[in-house]
Amino acid sequence: MDAQGRGRADDIDPADQWVLDPNTGNYVLRLQAPAERPASPAPRRGTPQAPAPRSAPGRPAPPRSASRRAAPAREDAQPGMPPQRGRRAAPKAGGGSSRRKRKQQAARKKKALYWTGGVMAFVLLAGGATAYALLEHFNGNISTVDVGGAGSDTITDGPMNILVLGTDIRTGKGNEGYGDKGSVGHADTTILFHVSEDRSNATALSFPRDMLTDIPDCPTKQPDGSTEVIPGQQNVRFNTSLGQNGRDPGCTMRTIEEITGLKVDHFMMADFNAVKTLSSAVGGVEVCLAKPIDDPKSHLKLSAGKHVVEGDQALAFVRTRYGLKFGSDLDRIQLQQQFLSSMIRKMKSGDTLTDPAKLWDLATAATKALTVDTGIGSVNKLITLANNLKKINIKNISFVTVPVLDSEDKASVVLNEGPADQLFAMVREDVSLTEVKKKEKAKKEAADKAKTEGPKADPSEVRVEVLNGGAPIGAAQTTVDWLQNSEGVTRSANGGNAEGGEKLKKTILEYAPNQADQARALAEMMGLAPSALKPGTEDAAETDTMTLTLGEDFDEPGQPLSAPSKAPENIQRVEADQQVCAE
Numbered sequence: 001m002d003a004q005g006r007g008r009a010d011d012i013d014p015a016d017q018w019v020l021d022p023n024t025g026n027y028v029l030r031l032q033a034p035a036e037r038p039a040s041p042a043p044r045r046g047t048p049q050a051p052a053p054r055s056a057p058g059r060p061a062p063p064r065s066a067s068r069r070a071a072p073a074r075e076d077a078q079p080g081m082p083p084q085r086g087r088r089a090a091p092k093a094g095g096g097s098s099r100r101k102r103k104q105q106a107a108r109k110k111k112a113l114y115w116t117g118g119v120m121a122f123v124l125l126a127g128g129a130t131a132y133a134l135l136e137h138f139n140g141n142i143s144t145v146d147v148g149g150a151g152s153d154t155i156t157d158g159p160m161n162i163l164v165l166g167t168d169i170r171t172g173k174g175n176e177g178y179g180d181k182g183s184v185g186h187a188d189t190t191i192l193f194h195v196s197e198d199r200s201n202a203t204a205l206s207f208p209r210d211m212l213t214d215i216p217d218c219p220t221k222q223p224d225g226s227t228e229v230i231p232g233q234q235n236v237r238f239n240t241s242l243g244q245n246g247r248d249p250g251c252t253m254r255t256i257e258e259i260t261g262l263k264v265d266h267f268m269m270a271d272f273n274a275v276k277t278l279s280s281a282v283g284g285v286e287v288c289l290a291k292p293i294d295d296p297k298s299h300l301k302l303s304a305g306k307h308v309v310e311g312d313q314a315l316a317f318v319r320t321r322y323g324l325k326f327g328s329d330l331d332r333i334q335l336q337q338q339f340l341s342s343m344i345r346k347m348k349s350g351d352t353l354t355d356p357a358k359l360w361d362l363a364t365a366a367t368k369a370l371t372v373d374t375g376i377g378s379v380n381k382l383i384t385l386a387n388n389l390k391k392i393n394i395k396n397i398s399f400v401t402v403p404v405l406d407s408e409d410k411a412s413v414v415l416n417e418g419p420a421d422q423l424f425a426m427v428r429e430d431v432s433l434t435e436v437k438k439k440e441k442a443k444k445e446a447a448d449k450a451k452t453e454g455p456k457a458d459p460s461e462v463r464v465e466v467l468n469g470g471a472p473i474g475a476a477q478t479t480v481d482w483l484q485n486s487e488g489v490t491r492s493a494n495g496g497n498a499e500g501g502e503k504l505k506k507t508i509l510e511y512a513p514n515q516a517d518q519a520r521a522l523a524e525m526m527g528l529a530p531s532a533l534k535p536g537t538e539d540a541a542e543t544d545t546m547t548l549t550l551g552e553d554f555d556e557p558g559q560p561l562s563a564p565s566k567a568p569e570n571i572q573r574v575e576a577d578q579q580v581c582a583e
Contacts, residue, residue, distance in 0.1 A: 141368045142378065142379070143372075144373065145267075145269075147374075148221060149219070151250065151264065151267065152375050153375050155375070155376065155384050155388060159194065160194070160195040161192055161193070161263060161266075162193040162195070162266050162267070163191075163192055163193075163267040164192075165252060165267060165269040166270055166274075167269060168185055186209065187207075190238070190252065190256075199389070199391040201393075201398075203400060203427055203433050204397065204398065204400065205260075205401075205402055206337065206402065207256070207402050208333065209239035210238070211415065212235050213236070213255065213258075214236075215247075216232045216251075216255065217230065217232045218230040220247065220250065230246055230247050230251065238255065241255040249373070250373075253267055266385075271369065272315055274365075276310075276312060277368070278365055278369065279310040280314075281361045283358070284309060284314075285309055285310065285339060285342050285343050286308050286342050286345075287317060287338060287339060289303075289304050289305065292304050293320060298320035298322070299312070299316050300316035300320045318335065320335065334401070340399065345394065395434065396434045397434070398434050400423065403418075403420045404416050447530075449530075451516075451535070452523060452524075452533070454517065455520070459487050459525075460490055460491070462521055462546075463491045463543070463544070464493075464547070465546070466483075466550065467550065468498065468549075469498035469507075469551050470551045471552065471554040475554055477494045479492075480493065486558070491545075493545070504549055505553065507526075507561055508551065509523060509534065509549075510534045510548075511533070511534070511536065513537070513538075514539040515540055515546055527561050529561060
């Protein structure tokens with residue numbers, strides 16, 4: 001670090017590292033080894049050489065070579081990147097076009113940084129800040145865990161689920177006063193970050209650490225390359241899904257999948273140091289309290305009102321609970337959601353994104369604090385992930401606490417299955433809690449409405465053949481029995497497995513235009529979503545049957561397959577673009 005503060009580690013000034021990649025049109029950081037930096041000092045003002053580039057206020061101009069007039073190819077240039085061009089001479093008096101062009105270029109640079117970074121603040125807190133500025137230089141900082149079949153090898157184009165884990169292991173300087181002494185760590189903070197397929201919105205589900213649940217058997221990779229299966233447990237606290245008995249993050253991923261029915265693609269895990277270093281790297285995070293907090297266990301003492309916290313104080317803020325309204329883990333989750341939302345707003349403001357020195361600090365701190373799965377275990381993969389996430393507007397990110405009830409012992413909680421299942425179904429079906437695409441949805445809903453509204457045939461007139469296309473064994477016959485005995489659809493038949501053993505993710509009903517009344521009647525009985533109805537283009541003969549193919553989403557007849565259209569009432573929820581004062 002130089003005498004001016006942040007930004008110059010090992011004689012590297014990040015302000016001079018941004019170059020334009022002509023292949024992508026984006027500004028990127030070009031790493032330059034300290035030993036290869038030009039040794040000559042910056043020319044004095046008034047010399048005949050071209051002027052040095054503008055520097056940020058208070059920061060000295062970066063060193064430059066006197067031989068730049070000829071603009072030779074630089075030895076330290078990053079492979080695949082063009083050499084820097086020589087600086088143009090200062091414009092003559094009265095010539096303002098060059099200055100305007102520089103301002104336009106600076107504006108484009110600022111805009112590129114803004115869009116790259118805005119929505120990654122959430123992942124950044126968990127350890128994913130590498131999205132903003134990253135070079136292969138940072139790869140060595142990243143720790144990875146091979147979770148085997150628990151995650152995905154690639155970054156999907158469809159809906160994506162990222163598990164964000166905060167562990168309470170006490171490693172790191174100054175962390176001796178937190179967590180359990182000698183512990184290997186638990187899933188202390190767990191948030192499932194669901195990103196919609198169109199990348200327009202995201203839902204962050206917080207799981208209480210004291211929630212009682214079942215943990216499945218967990219295959220874990222050992223240092224020698226072998227695999228050991230850690231036996232599952234029933235009715236234990238959720239936080240034991242990580243660290244205990246040798247469980248790795250893949251075990252928490254599998255536990256989440258068992259609870260929600262959602263496939264978890266990737267994980268990001270950080271320890272206490274991540275909160276401390278990252279909050280400091282962005283210059284502090286603003287939080288708000290409705291009443292004072294004095295918690296000797298977390299070492300947090302704050303008056304009511306707004307505060308900017310960083311470092312140890314930021315860690316104390318996200319860990320406190322005894323000074324809150326009920327002193328519970330659920331109160332602490334609300335506090336953490338407020339902190340994360342504020343972090344996103346801080347990043348979105350542009351104060352950090354337009355400061356290369358801050359970005360450098362942020363990237364270094366984040367990669368050192370980060371542990372991820374091998375599917376995203378490099379800077380290039382994290383940048384790809386960031387490019388997927390950068391489209392999300394802050395107002396379209398919702399933080400939601402998974403609905404729970406007090407357990408019998410009052411010392412833990414259990415899943416409140418009714419509203420929880422409703423919430424999980426919305427996420428599985430990629431339904432936004434922020435209603436971000438109202439116009440597009442209105443158009444789709446109008447088309448869906450046309451499928452489901454109108455006259456419905458009498459059950460005795462419904463003709464359907466039921467096929468099994470990925471549902472449990474025997475599902476087709478079970479459905480036929482239910483239709484005939486419970487719903488009066490006597491003209492239903494079991495057609496066996498789908499043609500060629502085809503497996504479908506979702507159940508579908510195929511029918512002809514002149515069978516629409518039968519389709520509406522069957523869809524109502526089966527609880528099919530409008531998207532499951534697949535009308536054809538040609539009319540069918542009077543005795544032809546419709547085809548109902550049961551997919552992997554089918555469990556049992558009579559259980560609705562359509563996702564709820566709105567979130568359950570009275571769930572704890574925070575929008576990322578709003579500031580809420582914790583009680």
